[in-house]
Amino acid sequence: MTNQSLHHRTLKCQVIELMLATIDNPSNAVEWVMREMMSKPTILKRAVEELDKVVGCNRLVEESDLPQLNYIKACIKESFRLHPFAPFNVPHCSEKDTVVAGYFIPKGSHFDPDRHLGENEKQVVLTDNELRMLSFSTRKRGCPGVILGSTITTMLLARMIQGFSWEKPNEELGKLVENHDDLQLAKPLVAIAKPRLPQYLYPKC
Template sequence: MMNNPKIFDKAVHEFDSVVGKHKLVHESDLHHLNYIKACVKEALRLHPIAPFNLPHVTTADSTVAGYLIPKGSHVMVSRTGLSRNPEVWDDPLTFNPDRHMKGNKEVMLTDHNLHTFSFSTGLRGCPGVLWGSTMTTMLLARLVQGFMSELPPNERGVDLNENLHDIASGFSQSSPASTYLSHSTQCLTLAEKVIYTFIT
């Protein structure tokens, strides 16, 4: 939002018109802060918490998009691949909260079409999705309420581009597969190739 002051100003305007300037935001206000929720959803779309979902194992032979996935296969969903898919998202590498605004409909932080997901999904999905989404939105709302955002003098913007190695390292260090990945440079190289495929 610092790279695009108009987005920040729009969030401030929404906050001031919904909550006002003389009280703290409450969880009950979040229902009406659609643009701020759209900013959170867009931030999590463009920069998911981790590049991959936790690994799962198939319990039966399956066919997905014409590809056979044999029983016992380890399957990982690329959050980055979903959330930056140019067949789903127009200009997928641009931060644009307006893409989530659907007229007067409330912005939902979950996506049942699985075009993006920040935590996990399904019956064994993260039990903290609602709590995490609410707290993230509350944090952004309080930042918008309490602070003005501007770049330091002589700065042209904040570089949010990920380094391929950083993404692969973050994945191997933050997932349960870290033990396996840390002992297998061949596997890490494969993970880097898979990640590279999804982010380019």
């Protein structure tokens, strides 16, 4: 029987990679979904309403609340579908108003979280075992930090939406353009955040 133990250098490299991914990937994912939601105020408003209904305005969202935040997770999942971590996806966006199979598709429409809220789906999860989209992969090649990554991403977005009202710094947010090197936003998202909860919920500096 061969020795299956990991060398300390291998273990150290894996821990460092997991730590870096824990910081970079959730923050990049949330920046994308915030950019998408701010360009569609009705979607952002619906996410805020879900948080107010599930959590309220007298305490901060906690990890135990996440199973009930299906619309928040649907927004993240839709962002994963459109903006994967690797360049495997062809952009899908209508260039003009059109009708396909009897359905009207307005110009520029592509961000639709409701596609992940099926009638029989009780819980929205950020993974896709059938690989219709790439998020955390699946099976033996799946991300070992899938639960941690899903939790951090959902908690980060939920806290940002719950804690602040978000506004554009001007009328235009600019085009959604990916960076050619790492698929992040080509230009960082700039937004105005205003507290929307009681003052005692914010930490004192």
